[in-house]
Amino acid sequence: MKISARNNLKGKITKIIPGVVSTEITIEIAPGIEVVSVITKSSADNLHLTIGKEVYAVMKASEVMVAVE
Template sequence: MKLSARNRLKGTIVDVTKGATTAHVRIDVGGSIVTASITNESVDELQLKVGGEAYAVIKASDVMVAVD
């Protein structure tokens, strides 16, 4: 895999929930859960299933931080 994004977090898929057009894929990365919203078509093409390995690839121009 060659990507310009440097933030690649490898983990295990713990949940795939499909909606009308968009799916939420939850990936356990070292005990933390990262959730991605992707198309149902992408879930099917990538054959994403609970228990499978996947990368959460993060490329953003902004990172927000909040505290209570």
């Protein structure tokens, strides 16, 4: 994976709360430290996100995106 954002944190998904339009993803980046991101439902579906999957929390400006390899 190559991405222009310099701020990215590797972690595992611990919680997924799907909604009609958006999905809330909780990523544990270290024991007891979590990052929460709200992404579109279609993005969550396209990334095949599941509990326990390793992902990257990618921060650019004021947003947190989720990336997978």
